[in-house]
Amino acid sequence: MGKSTLCRCLLRVIMVMMALLIVVPAAEAQRQKRTTKSTQVTKRTRKSSKVRSMELVKKDKNTTQRRISETTTKIKTNEKELNRQLNKLNSLNADIESNKVVVHSLRATVDSLGTQISITSDSITVLEKELDNMRQAYVQALKQMQPHYGEMDMLTFIFSSKDFGEAYRRIRYLRQFSSWRDRKTADIEEAIKRVEERRAHLSSLKHSQSTAYRKAEEAQRLLARQQDESNMMVNNLRKEDASLRAALTEHKRRAAALDKELDRLIAAEQARIAREEAEKKRKEQAAAAGNKSKGKNDGAAGTTPSAKDVASANAKTQTAAQTSAAELSGSFANNKGRLLFPVAGSYKIVRNFGRQPHPTLRHVETDNSGIDIEVGRGAQARAVFAGKVSAIFKQDGFNSIVMIRHGKYITIYAGLAGVGVKQGDTVKAGQPLGTIYSDPEDSNRTILHFEIRHERQKLNPTQWVR
Secondary structure (H helix, E strand, C coil), X not given: CCHHHXXXXXXXXXXXXXHHHHHHHHHHHHHHHHHHHHHHHHHHHHHHHHHHHHHHHHHHHHHHHHHHHHHHHHHHHHHHHHHHHHHHHHHHHHHHHXXXXXXXHHHHHHHHHHHHHHHHHHHHHHHHHHHHHHHHHHHHHHHHHCCCECCECHHHHHHCXXXXXXXXXXXXXXXXXXXXXXXXXXXXXXXXXXXXXXXXXXXXXXXXXXXXXXXXXXXXXXHHHHHHHHHHHHHHXXXXXXHHHHHHHHHHHHHHHHHHHHHHHHHHHHHHHHHHHHHHHHHHHHHHHHHHHXXXXXXXCCCCCCHHHHHHHHHHHHHHHHHHHHHHXXXXXXXXXCECCCECCXXXXXXXXXXXXXXXXXXXXXXXXXXXXXXXXXXXXXXXXCEEEEEEEEECCCEEEEEEEECCEXXXXXXXXXXXXXXXXXXXXXXXXXXXXXXXXXXXEEEEEEEEEECCEEECHHHCEC
């Protein structure tokens, strides 16, 4: 190989190496540039994903909260609607029971009128027979007593007498005959009048029976419609078994809370009365002891009463105080069945006292410490007997409550929107206590919860009021 060839080869190698030195760094730079861009894109993607994830979490949280709020609202709405339906069912059942009494009364009236119609018809038959007999007897008597009537008149009959004595006897006979005829005529007219009166009475009885029968039929049809509506409501409500049981649990909770508060107030009042009586007794004993000591010191004084007299007077005072309390309690007790009803005007008892079957839940009973009375909007509660307002308070589900003491007896008026008396007031029988609350979420249904207690013993109000 020549020297020139070697030089060309070396030159080519140098050129290739230089090319490599230029191309490789450029490619590496390009690769690093691409890597950097890829890293930046990845970071931006991660950052964007993170932002989107936070937004999704917030969105899901808001959605969940909204659903919870909607569910809570729906539950409350369903609970209110369920209570409305239960109240409507209770009211409807009260109407049904009332109409059953009306139907029974009307049917009894129809039967009674039927009996009276039968008796009246029989009496008319008897009277008509008696009247016919009286007429026949009258005609027969006329024929016998006036055999020649028509052949001669009365003057001829008198002047045809043989002498004055016979003429006088004939005049007296004619007078007696005329009097008898007037009596018989009056008897017949009276019998005719009695028959007419009985017929008029019979017609009135038949009209009354027809009216009572028509009313009974209308009441029976109304009762049938109400019973169908009640059955439909019961079937619909039974589909909400879980909600019904929840509503019943809430109702029991509220009733138990009211019982507990009433028991607490009554117990506190009993303790206060016991303390007052003990303090009064202590003062009376102290006064008696002081008078006794004074009597010993002033024994010679004729104007000073003896210890025996003082003790007797104190005993009489204590007995009088006890008698007064007993009379107040006794007056209330003696008026059992005659106390005023706690509301005036029309009303219906929608929930009775004591244990009652639940209107929809099978084999479930409810317990009521009093009675629930439905009245018209704007109605007021009134005191059933004279007494003293011992407490006024509010309770969940019962609004304002007034408690009145009548000796050892207590009446409770719950469900008042406003109270017109204050604690310590003395009230009279029939005095208004406050307006009963009308629920705007239940078609302004107005219900008073009323209780009677002998201290803490619960009594059936329907046995005490009239």
